[in-house]
Amino acid sequence: MHIKLRLTVMNFLQFAVWGSYLTCIGNYLGAAGLGDHIAWFYSIQGVVSIFMPAILGIIADKYIPAEKLLGLSHALAGLFMLWAWFYGYSHPEGLSFAPFFTLYTLSVAFYMPTIALSNTVAFSILTRNGYDTIRDFPPIRVWGTVGFIAAMWFVNFAYITPGGWLGFSADAPDRFQYTAMQLLVCGILGLLLAFYCMTLPNCPVSKTVGKRSLSELFGLNAFALFKQRKMALFFIFSMLLGVSLQITNGFATPFITSFKGNPEFATTVGANNATALTSLSQISEALCILLIPFFLKRFGIKRVMLIAMLAWVLRFGFFGIGNPGGGLWMFVLSMLVYGVAFDFFNVSGALFVEKETDSSIQGAAQGLFMLMTNGIGATVGTLAAGAVVNHFCKWTEVMTPEGPASFLLGDWQATWLIFAAYALLVAVVFAVVFKYKHVPEAIGTVKH
Known part of the structure; x- marks a missing residue:
């Protein structure tokens, strides 16, 4: 597969993971009895963004190739989100804040750094293959937004029919945008992207990072x-x-x-x-x-x-x-x-x-x-x-x-x-x- 096409697929999935729940988890939280805590579920993204990108950035620079770390991060984020889905699925009567928020936080903590890390991977692979990042990256990155939108549309219309099949409707009351199924979609996409990242070209770690100060x-x-x-x-x-x-x-x-x-x-x-x-x-x-x-x-x-x-x-x-x-x-x-x-x-x-x-x-x-x-x-x-x-x-x-x-x-x-x-x-x-x-x-x- 062509390098730019492979990076396009990576960006599409990168933001599809996020789009599957970011704008609609509030609906699920309200239905599950955690509506008063919506702000905490969104603010935690900012909290982990303060330190997690720096930590994973150091690891990618010095210890683990960026594409492997990107895959590992998505695997952990996906697994924790699947665990959050299973908890929600197992408690249809309502969620307890502490356990569900903990699982959600762990997933977000490993996902948020991947936004910057995916850019690092794309820049490294493009540069090593002789491409101009200023010219060639934006058309690749825009497919991330397309992935985000596609995931939003999917969870908006998708639901499980009485026969257990996947159906699509504009007015079904149990569509994924209202239920824990949006988390299942997120987790599956995350694991799919994790495996895909492991197949990307190698992004070598830096040999000079050790000369930099901690600050x-x-x-x-x-x-x-x-x-x-x-x-x-x-x-x-x-x-x-x-x-x-x-x-x-x-x-x-x-x-x-x-x-x-x-x-x-x-x-x-x-x-x-x-x-x-x-x-x-x-x-x-x-x-x-x-x-x-x-x-x-x-x-x-x-x-x-x-x-x-x-x-x-x-x-x-x-x-x-x-x-x-x-x-x-x-x-x-x-x-x-x-x-x-x-x-x-x-x-x-x-x-x-x-x-x-x-x-x-x-x-x-x-x-x-x-x-x-x-x-x-x-x-x-x-x-x-x-x-x-x-x-x-x-x-x-x-x-x-x-x-x-x-x-x-x-x-x-x-x-x-x-x-x-x-x-x-x-x-x-x-x-x-x-x-x-x-x-x-x-x-x-x-x-x-």
Whole structure:
């Protein structure tokens, strides 16, 4: 099989594993009695992202070839997720938080580092085979987003028929997006990817890592960038905007599904297909990546990041005023602006770090950027969002034509508008405080 095709398959499966549960596990947790703890299940991704990628990165650099470590990590993540599925399957009456959360955490702890590790594998294999990573990697990586979307669609429509066969429906009450079966899908895909990774070309360990200090290995040397006012402000605002990153991943599908508890919207396509509807966000994300070079050259990093912040305002605001009936178009707009909100911040921020930092610490600086956004920011934001949601909304059992079901009902409009107000406040302060002069020629030299 051609090298680029093999890496395409790897990326497809890498993100299909994540897409099988990331946006819909909230629905299952609510039905299983753990709805009040949704924020913890999403914040743990940020917690493990603080230290696990660095640890596995050191191991891949010095001890175990990256492709083998990638396979081992996916094997462990898949096995723990299958164990979590079996626990959920064995306890249909409801889950106990401690054992289920422990199994989930162990799976996530081994999965999250594979996001960076899979990039390392791809870069190493492409480089060793004479390819240009700047030109050849993006078309490979975009298939990761395709895999994420494909997994979302699968769990949205798939269910087990009374005869024990796999069926697909747009309104079956026991589709995978509502049950522990989404974890089974995740675990199986993870094990499949683990075996596949073991067949990839070898990525030799580095012979020079031992000459680096412990602080360099863990990327601590990048914290020296806080001595520069511009970089300090950039990382602080990265953390503040990172607060928004996981909010809709955690609560969008329980919110949209909650309309099934309202007779006016119970039978609408939107309320019954929350996971498929939110997949529009990932489609938008894939398309918006293509707009970044133009916007960076035309408007500069400050305005592009400001556009991202304002897009988060719209992302939350459209949720606050929309519904899956006549207001479905507002939900669709919320999904479409997500690509701008996510990509214009994450990708442009990474390019800014690359441009403004010395090559000797760029790897550590990128790690610090991820720490501030997906680590600290996303963790704090998800826990804070969970507190807001639990204040305004409660899991309530409602009688439906299929029988009793639990939905997260309450004042969702106030909840989303609070999130929108927060994003607007961050945007206003950023516009006033962050000083950066746009030089078109300089931005044009950034590698895309």
